[in-house]
Amino acid sequence: MWTTRSGWTQRLARAGLLAVMVGLWTGAGHANDRDTMKIGLLALEPADDHAPLSLLDTIVRDAGLQGARLGISDNNETGRFLGQEFLLVEEMLEHQADPVEGLERLAEQNVHWIITHLPAEALNTVLSHELAEQRTFFNAAAPDDALRGEQCRRNLFHVTPSRRMLADALAQFLAYKRWNRWALVYGNTDQDELLAGALRDSARRFGARVAGEKQWPHTAMARRAEGGFHAIQREIPVFLQDLPEHDVLVIADETDYFGEYFPYQTRLPRPVAGTQGMRPTAWHRAHESWGAVQLHRRFEKQAERWMQPGDFAAWIAVRALGEAAARTSSVQPEEVLDYLRGDDFALGAYLGEPVSFRGWDQQLRQPVLVAGPRMVVSVSPQEGFLHPETPLDSLGHDRPESQCRF
Amino acid sequence: MFKFGASGLLLLTLALTPPAALAERVFVSNEKDNTISVIDADRLEVIETIRVGRRPRSMAFSNNGEWLFVAVGDDEAIDIIDLETLQVRSRQASGPDPEVIRVDPNRPYIYVSNEDDNIVTVLDYERRSRVARIPVGVEPEGVALSPDGKWLVNTTETSNMAHFIDTETFEVVHNVLVDARPRHAEFTKDGSEVWVSAEIGATVSVIDMEDFRIKQTIDFDVRGVPRETVQAVGVELTSDGRYAFVALGPSNRVAVVDQQSYEVLDYILVGQRVWHLALNGDETRLFTTNGVSGDVTVIDVESRRALKSIPVGRFPWGVVVSP
Known part of the structure; x- marks a missing residue:
């Protein structure tokens, strides 16, 4: 397994290992290929100027990577009983790097399965490259509904919830609480606009009303000078005073540059939910049910930090491949893909119910946690939201409304 | 350490009661309460609550019938309860996060699954x-x-395997x-068979001990219940070869299966999130632990009907009936 290095050492190491691999391929190494599955991880480090607003949040530079490593280790624990081996080929790139270069290196090493921890734009760039055509990708980071809709691809699976799934998970819980009047505050990024749109759609679907909405007028400020209360304590009540009466204040701030200031600073005594406050999320450190503690413990022993949603997504992708390989006794793409797309595929993911892939857009069908900063509040879908196939499909774009055409 | 209080009085009462009134006792581990509820199997009432270590789950009796072992996961130990005094008399280290325990019928050994460690630990409870x-x-x-003590089967939740371990060599022989x-x-x-339940797969695999192959997979389909909530957990088999009972988790049902034809005969509605099962000595009654509703359902085996729910502690997990 490769570890992350930087600069020249990394390049030298790559060149060296590549030489070894080429050497193997030309020799008798082929005999063992049947039982070895190589999985690539293609990720961009976060930008240096992007830090979480709260000092309590650690800056994680290898989200996704650590989850994939744990998945490989879990797969190999099982694989040793079945004569299967899983290898991770890591392409953790600097923030400004061209992800296509990572794709090219993975292709040189004959990696078919690629887990991406990339934003939507970079992912689309990679997927549009000719080297992507014959490979299979697992999106572990981009929540964009468009990737699952009009931009969907047959060779792309999504192991992280879409914005709409997250918004639906929140909306169902708010409906359960009968907090049906929302005020919506969103940030100035493109992602925040998309999330605000998803939240509006979710409110409509589950019978809530966005009573009023506003865009936060400031850009990211020097947070260390603010401290959370100097100007904020006066600014937020004034900013919120022209919003109509509401039960809950919903925030759309994906880059985390202002939302964390809102809890307790609101003009009316209202709970804060959305990207800050009570959040819908694929994974949370406070989640302890259904054996989740085991996964936390294994992960923290390995990574020496908490598991992030991106790690969980990457872990699911690797485990899904491991499960398919074990069930089919094969590491061949056709057989593994047939299994992942088939009705028999059901993976345990510490969420109380099996996860699987939706046939219409290859999105992971998964329960979504609704969590406060320190405790899990609930898990959606909520009881009572019915669906003819499975309540899990009440989260996100369902088959009839999907824009995806493979 | 342990007070001679209410339980001591109870012991006195028990000692004074004629033997005919000494009913079977049902022991229920309450995962979130750190207690064991003791139910009188005739009166169907909780007669005692035993304080044990943190996160009690699986239980098993010693071969001499004198002790009850309780895996207390968060204390990484096995608590040993004296069945006469109904108090914890001692504790034995078990390795990390013990979950399920079983006792060897021929030797003073406890087999422990260490959930965090990918290990099955074998303990000698006499030599400690x-x-x-x-x-x-x-x-x-x-x-x-x-039953002959030759094979130990261990299931691994993330590897999705049943490992067959030779109890002489302690080596995994089949997977x-x-x-x-x-x-x-x-x-x-x-x-001749071992039945293995799969929670997420919602099936029971019947494995033939002749060739270690799955001879039958039993599916469960509870009408009017979301598919995902049907999860197979506890399994109990009648010794006459007639019935198998399978606890179906958050679908709140126990399936009744014909042990010979593998056909599902019935689904019995019980409490919420039914987890483990135990038959009484003459196999006329089945006790279920219902984690979310915090109770035990008593089922009459012959009529396949639920007779009563008995409130116990919080998140009842395992259940065993005293020999």
Whole structure:
């Protein structure tokens, strides 16, 4: 397994290992290929100027990577009983790097399965490259509904919830609480606009009303000078005073540059939910049910930090491949893909119910946690939201409304 | 350490009651309460609550019938309860996060699945020592011993396997891939089959002990209940070879299966999130632990009807009936 290095050492190491691999391929190494599955991880480090607003949040530079490593280790624990081996080929790139270069290196090493921890734009760039055509990708980071809709691809699976799934998970819980009047505050990024749109759609679907909405007028400020209360304590009540009466204040701030200031600073005594406050999320450190503690413990022993949603997504992708390989006794793409797309595929993911892939857009069908900063509040879908196939499909774009055409 | 209080009085009462009134006792581990509820199997009432270590789950009796072992996961130990005084008399270290325990019928050994460690630990409860550590797959859970004591079966929840371990050599000899998240293993009385439940797969795999292959997979389909809530967990088999009972988790049902034809005969509505099962001595009654509703359902085996719910502690997990 490769570890992350930087600069020249990394390049030298790559060149060296590549030489070894080429050497193997030309020799008798082929005999063992049947039982070895190589999985690539293609990720961009976060930008240096992007830090979480709260000092309590650690800056994680290898989200996704650590989850994939744990998945490989879990797969190999099982694989040793079945004569299967899983290898991770890591392409953790600097923030400004061209992800296509990572794709090219993975292709040189004959990696078919690629887990991406990339934003939507970079992912689309990679997927549009000719080297992507014959490979299979697992999106572990981009929540964009468009990737699952009009931009969907047959060779792309999504192991992280879409914005709409997250918004639906929140909306169902708010409906359960009968907090049906929302005020919506969103940030100035493109992602925040998309999330605000998803939240509006979710409110409509589950019978809530966005009573009023506003865009936060400031850009990211020097947070260390603010401290959370100097100007904020006066600014937020004034900013919120022209919003109509509401039960809950919903925030759309994906880059985390202002939302964390809102809890307790609101003009009316209202709970804060959305990207800050009570959040819908694929994974949370406070989640302890259904054996989740085991996964936390294994992960923290390995990574020496908490598991992030991106790690969980990457872990699911690797485990899904491991499960398919074990069930089919094969590491061949056709057989593994047939299994992942088939009705028999059901993976345990510490969420109380099996996860699987939706046939219409290859999105992971998964329960979504609704969590406060320190405790899990609930898990959606909520009881009572019915669906003819499975309540899990009440989260996100369902088959009839999907824009995806493979 | 332990007070001679209410339980002491109870002991006195028990000692003074004529033997005919000494009913069977049902022991229920309450995972979130750190207690064991003791139910009188005739009166169907809780008669005692025993304080144990943190996160009690699986339980098993010693071969001499004097002690009850309780795996207390967060204390990484086995608490040993004296069945006369109904108090914890001692404790034995078990390795990390013990979940399921079983006792060897021929030797003073406890087999422990260490969920965090990918290990099955073998303990000697007389010498208070560790006999062996057996590496298995990821997240070992269910443990079962063949009636002759020759085979130990361990299921691993993330590897989705049943590992067959030779109890002489303590080596894994066979591995059988079963459905997702296998929780529990149970041998038939004659030892010819082992039944392995899969929580996420919602199936029971019946494995033939002749060739270690799955001879039958039993599916469960409860009408009017979302498919995902049907999860197979506890399994109990009648010794006459007639019925198998399978606890179906958050679908709140216990399935009744014909042990010979593998056909599902019935689904019995019980409390919420039914987890483990135990038959009484003459196999006329089945006790279920219902984690979310915090109670035990008593089922009449002959009529396949629920007779009563008995409130116990919070998140009842395991259940055993005293021999």
